[in-house]
Amino acid sequence: MSIIFKALSDPTRRRVLQLLRERPMTAGQLADHFESSKATLSAHFAVLREADLIAADKHGTTITYSLRLSVLEDALLAFAETVGLGMARAVDDARGGAKT
């Protein structure tokens, strides 16, 4: 359960899940919605996969991600989104990144 909380505590990972609600997307299509580097996004995908919140389907060099949320996990995602879990940290990270 702690893996799921860890996965849902990050706004970027939650945004990935929100995007996958619409339809399955490739890693490249998902990356288009973020400013983060591909390596950072890959790390986020790995955390989501470890928590079994998304599934990855690899064909050649393309990886397609699709949503695998149970109803409870969906509710937790909505709760985390409402409360804005991890948002302050994300803002701090962004500020820190801007300074350096």
Place this chain on the structure above:
Amino acid sequence: MNPRFKLFLATFIAVSLAITVGALAWRWRETGDVAAIFAGPKPVRPVLLLAMPLLMWALLIFADHSMVDEKREYLPRERLWFINFTLVTHFLLLVAGQAWMAATYLGSARPDPEFFIRLMVAFMGLGMAVRGNFFAKLPPPGKDRTGAFTRTSRQTAVTLVLMGLALTACAVSLPMKALLVALGGAFAILLILTRAQRRARVQP
């Protein structure tokens, strides 16, 4: 199917068989007449008692076959878990129903049918809610490029959870007639959900 899990389910069938043999043998011992087993005001009960272990056995064989795909490979872990959970809850319901039937058949005990039905509906509702929770985690049967199957699965899953919890609440709060109406309504919704899921599955 995992041999250990198959053995676990076979235990339910053994219990069911023991209930059948026990109930029929008890009636025979009391009356001293084989014909008396099928006599009485409700002759269908001994037939149902005999049919129950056979039904469970048939279900076990059907489930065992459904756990492998066309290439004779095992289905994904989530799907197997889902089928296993469904089998255990339904086998429990069947054995409980059979025990109640055996008790009323022998007439030695007269369990309150209303209490029994309420208990069964509550158990069924909880089982439905748990299965519904994991329903959206099931992988699509093929390619789901548009995401239609996943979206329909999520809607079905939420409906199942809400319906399961509502059924459990109805089982402890509603009068008997209203509970039966709610149960009928739940089955109608289940049919609609199954149809929607099938339509999503065949979409290109």
